[in-house]
Amino acid sequence: MKRKRVVVLGATGSIGESALKVARDIPERMEIIGLAANRNAEKLAAAANRARPESVCLVDETKIDILRGALEYKPQIFSGEDGLREIASLANADMVLIAIVGTAGLRPALAAIDAGKDLAVASKEILVMAGEIVRREAGAKNVRVLPVDSEHNAIFQCLDGRASEVRRIILTASGGPFREMPAEIFVDVTPEQALKHPTWNMGPKITIDSATLFNKGLEMIEAHWLFGVEMKRVEVVIHPQSIVHSMVEFADGSTLAQLSYSDMCFPIQYAVTWPDRVPNTLPPLDFGKLSKLEFFPPRYDDFPALDLARRAGETGGTLPAVMNAANEITVAAFLDRQVRFPQIWQIVESVMERHRSVAHPDLDAILAADQWAREQARAVIPG
Ligand code: NDP
Numbered sequence: 357m358k359r360k361r362v363v364v365l366g367a368t369g370s371i372g373e374s375a376l377k378v379a380r381d382i383p384e385r386m387e388i389i390g391l392a393a394n395r396n397a398e399k400l401a402a403a404a405n406r407a408r409p410e411s412v413c414l415v416d417e418t419k420i421d422i423l424r425g426a427l428e429y430k431p432q433i434f435s436g437e438d439g440l441r442e443i444a445s446l447a448n449a450d451m452v453l454i455a456i457v458g459t460a461g462l463r464p465a466l467a468a469i470d471a472g473k474d475l476a477v478a479s480k481e482i483l484v485m486a487g488e489i490v491r492r493e494a495g496a497k498n499v500r501v502l503p504v505d506s507e508h509n510a511i512f513q514c515l516d517g518r519a520s521e522v523r524r525i526i527l528t529a530s531g532g533p534f535r536e537m538p539a540e541i542f543v544d545v546t547p548e549q550a551l552k553h554p555t556w557n558m559g560p561k562i563t564i565d566s567a568t569l570f571n572k573g574l575e576m577i578e579a580h581w582l583f584g585v586e587m588k589r590v591e592v593v594i595h596p597q598s599i600v601h602s603m604v605e606f607a608d609g610s611t612l613a614q615l616s617y618s619d620m621c622f623p624i625q626y627a628v629t630w631p632d633r634v635p636n637t638l639p640p641l642d643f644g645k646l647s648k649l650e651f652f653p654p655r656y657d658d659f660p661a662l663d664l665a666r667r668a669g670e671t672g673g674t675l676p677a678v679m680n681a682a683n684e685i686t687v688a689a690f691l692d693r694q695v696r697f698p699q700i701w702q703i704v705e706s707v708m709e710r711h712r713s714v715a716h717p718d719l720d721a722i723l724a725a726d727q728w729a730r731e732q733a734r735a736v737i738p739g
Pocket of ligand 1: 366371392394440455457458460478481559560561620
């Protein structure tokens, strides 16, 4: 069995850390040959000193000296956005893990596809904004797009290539920290409360998205593009324990589910070793200690993100990119205490309503819509 040579973009983040852990756990199957981050030079250097990849990249060129000073060996160093695309195309890489928060991963992902590298995608935002392009380009280059998002990795495992026999894809959602909170008091929610996810430990943006349920909305569109299943077949169920990571109901009424503890090392490993399953040190489920697995319908009226995402996914074109970009700006404003929690939905909806979607957009049209939505969202944020 071949050892996969992997480049990790977003190495200093939560997914990046898990990927480094997986590489240490299954060294005979995964070798890290490139690590990239945005501006955290110290953390990137520490990760590189431990994993010893042949190349590293820091996008922020002003921090390169800090990186150089902290490295204990002499890897090839890239910088800037061009550097990110170069490290995503390293000649001897087999796979590029896209774990950059937000939309900045799109261009390096396309560069990796262009260079013939398989993708492992954690950054759902890039599939939401440009799913059609990513799928088309990957098809043209005959490269694989393997899902790392736990729900999509679960669906991928359940599907096992049988997408045409699917009746429904059922995405599970923990419901976030406000699953049972009355909607009347959403207005008083603080960033600190929203950042306390009940079952997952993740970066700040996705944690806020989990509290608004925009994360699940983005995942509905991600599932549509990854598996070629129409939006109307993609459903959401609240599952507070985060043990069932998602389910597929097939034409004959049978449902398959994938279960494990909520640790991103599981889906990262499967994306790297697929189609093989190899032993690791991760804890298997202890069913004696799992007292219950619950499932509830979402509170659609109180968490409008799901309906907004369905509208965006069904309309298609540039609308998903607009929803995603407006959400990104508004989440940052919420974390900066410039807007209140329910305004995240309101601002995203108002930007979506003003947008005239362009069907089958090319990359320029998508990036223009993304930019437009950011400006529109910023214009209504106070301060
Ligand atoms: P984090 O905020 O923890 O980490 C983000 C990473 O992206 C950091 O390494 C950061 O570098 C890097 N980065 C940010 N902006 C840029 C940029 N412009 N160019 C290059 N690198 C950049 O995020 P997460 O790890 O939580 O999430 C990453 C992606 O994975 C997101 O799309 C998220 O939706 C998805 N995901 C995350 C899950 C999780 O459990 N965390 C689960 C499923 C999906 P620096 O530190 O230098 O700023």
